[in-house]
Structures are given as C-alpha cells and as structure tokens.
Amino acid sequence: MPELPEVETIRRQLEKEIVGKTIVDVWWDRPKMLRPRPEAFVNGVKNRRITGVERKAKLLIFELSDGFFVCHLRLSGRLLVRRKDDKPDDYVHVVLKFENNKELRFAEARLFGYMQYVESQEELDKILEKYGPEPLDDLTAGEFFKILQKTSRPIKLVLLDQNRIAGVGNIYANDALFLAKIHPRTPANSLSASQSSSLLKAIEQVFKEGLKYGGASDQWYRQVHGEKGSYQEHFKVYGQAGQVCDVCGTKIKRIELGGRGTFFCPQCQTL
DNA sequence: GATATCGCCTGAAGGC
C-alpha cells in the first residue's frame, strides 16, 4: 500500500514525466473515483497544463495552469505513465490523455482511491489543513513528544492517525516501532522523551530506506512505469509473522490493533 | 472532544 515513501517515489517520477504537459482529454468508467463529480472534474482539468506535482503525506497534488487536482491512491492505486498504444493495464478506471499520445492511467483494483478537482488555493488549503506534520519535514523531537503526550491511545494507532502525524501507514509504523524497541500497544502518553525521540528517528530511518529502495511493493504498489520497489525485501517485522527476529531470534508475532495487522518482536518490544 | 466501530470495495488465497 502506498505510504509516504511510495507516494514520494511516484511524485518524483511524475514530475519528470508530466510537468509541462496539457491534459487534452479524460476517460473514466467509475464515477465515484472522480470528485466532486466526473463532469466537474473533467471540466476542471481538461485543456489545463500541469505545472507541478507536489505531495502532502500520502496525497499527490497536481498544480494546473488554473487550479489543482489531488489524487489519493488509498490501498491499491497505481499511477502509470504510458503511451496510447502500450498494452492495456489491469484495473484502469481513469485515463488523463496528453498531447503526443502520452497518458496517465489511474488503476485502482479496490476502487477506494480517487482524483479530486480543486478550484482554488483556499480550497486546497482546507484539504491540507487536516493533516498533521510530516516526520521527514521539520518535526522536532520536542514537537513529536508533545503530540504523543496528548493521547493515551496505543502508539501504533497514533502513528497511523493522519491528523496527528502525516504520512505513516501500516508498514512503516510496524517497522519503526521495532527499530525503536516500543511495543505497538504502549499508550502514546506513557513514552518518555527519550523513547519518543528514538521513535521519531526510527520513522525517519524507515522512510529514508523506503525511498532508497523505491518503496515497498506488496501486491499492488508499482512505480509509474510499472516497476516494483524493493523495500519489501528489507521489512523488519511487517508481514514477518513466524519468522525470527534479526536481533534476538524470537519469532515475530502478529496481533490485531485497530482492525489492522500488527507485527512485533515480543522479546525486543515489551510493554 | 476523544475514542471506537463500521462501511466502502474487490482481488487473492485457502478450504472443501
């Protein structure tokens, strides 16, 4: 699933591929994937030039010669840069067509992802204001500790809460908690300043690793030319239930937390 | 206000 490193990998590739291109047509077959409505989306983006591709947390922001559109890949979204005559891709539900037969295909197997036309900077700011700070940005150890002090919810769920900290998803939350030797159920406000600081460093470390390997390709995530990332070959605990911990040799456990698969080493990460 | 739960949605995997 695309988290901050995966979305940033896509953003960097898209920046090279589609900035300066004008959207000459839009094809779609799933109304729910185009917001606010398909007609408004098409009217908003058609004949507009893409002037930049930015990112906030897991949200891609496409700057247009007039207005914006944003794209959330949710669980299984892919953005593929292809030529019109390239072989079809599976699960494609939106295609932005450019001049010179180039196109951006939005493939989404589970239909959770969406593209949304955003008319003004004010409207965009409203969308972005709900996101908390990003760990890779300018979040200091002190600010991070303050955020964690505000709630007694399990730390793993706090990391996944985009309103508090933006960009962390299930994979990197599991691996960062392992590196910081913190049990996923630990109440956030019970962490010491030193543990909180270690956790922030661990998040930065797994994000940097994720970026270095071009993201983690589970079943769905692909880069813009269809290639897989390789961070999945470097998972520390995510998806590793039953495998032995690299540090102590204990078997990695899987529990459910907030309805999501949660992986940890019961020896290295005690409550 | 904070927290917990539900529903969206479909492909893949496993059981029979």
Place this chain on the structure above:
DNA sequence: TGCCTTCAGGCGATAT
C-alpha cells in the same frame, strides 16, 4: 474445476 469464505486496509461517517 468451481464455488464459497476470509482477509487485506486508509479513511470518512457515525456511534459511544
């Protein structure tokens, strides 16, 4: 082989 059930999960809406 084919059908059925279970699992995966980000996030907004709704309930507690």
